Amino acid sequence: PEPPSTIKATRIPRDLEVICLKCLAKEPARRYASARHLVDDLRRWLDGRTILARPATRLERLHSWMRRNPALALSISALIAVLAGTALLQLRSSQQLQQALGESLLSQARLQRDTGRTGQRFETLALVREATRLGSANRESIKALLRTEVAAALALPDARMLERWEVAVAHFENEFDFAANL
Numbered sequence: 001p002e003p004p005s006t007i008k009a010t011r012i013p014r015d016l017e018v019i020c021l022k023c024l025a026k027e028p029a030r031r032y033a034s035a036r037h038l039v040d041d042l043r044r045w046l047d048g049r050t051i052l053a054r055p056a057t058r059l060e061r062l063h064s065w066m067r068r069n070p071a072l073a074l075s076i077s078a079l080i081a082v083l084a085g086t087a088l089l090q091l092r093s094s095q096q097l098q099q100a101l102g103e104s105l106l107s108q109a110r111l112q113r114d115t116g117r118t119g120q121r122f123e124t125l126a127l128v129r130e131a132t133r134l135g136s137a138n139r140e141s142i143k144a145l146l147r148t149e150v151a152a153a154l155a156l157p158d159a160r161m162l163e164r165w166e167v168a169v170a171h172f173e174n175e176f177d178f179a180a181n182l
Contacts, residue, residue: 001026015051022053098134102142105131109149113156121158125150 001024005012019041025031032038032053041051048067050060066073109127113120128149 013045015045015054018054019045019051102131102134105134106142106145106149109153113149113153119158121153121156124153124156128153 001021004017004020019038022031022041023038032041037052041053044051048064050064105127109124109131112127113124128146132146
């Protein structure tokens with residue numbers, strides 16, 4: 001049989017068309033087993049629930065549940081929106097905190113470079129490496145500062161102690177007499 005939606009120009013709901021087509025099926029096994037089953041399916045359609053003639057998709061079942069329970073659906077939707085907003089705010093806050101920590105490490109590297117202590121080059125480079133690892137190097141302005149700091153640290157004449165060896169030095173004790181025996 002031809003679907004009712006092609007015969008009549010008005011829009012017929014899909015589920016109602018499925019019920020009609022099941023009633024008109026050529027094979028008796030594909031039709032409703034009894035008038036009671038037809039009535040049950042029509043009542044389900046009128047109540048906004050899923051019909052038995054065609055299994056509904058998950059999205060269709062969700063939509064019909066939302067139409068039947070609008071207050072609960074709205075509450076759940078609002079809760080999901082609040083949770084998503086909170087997660088986004090927390091992510092943004094975490095990114096800002098990492099950026100601030102990276103900038104702090106960069107400032108610390110600048111101060112370390114200016115100390116004049118032994119090992120300042122290597123400590124400065126370690127701080128710049130940590131600032132880069134934190135992801136603060138994503139902004140162009142910070143990238144330029146990081147490059148400048150690395151170049152300045154590499155220009156420092158510096159050395160660091162890798163290992164310390166104990167050296168035994170013999171101490172000679174001398175006695176001096178400062179008495180006036182002239």
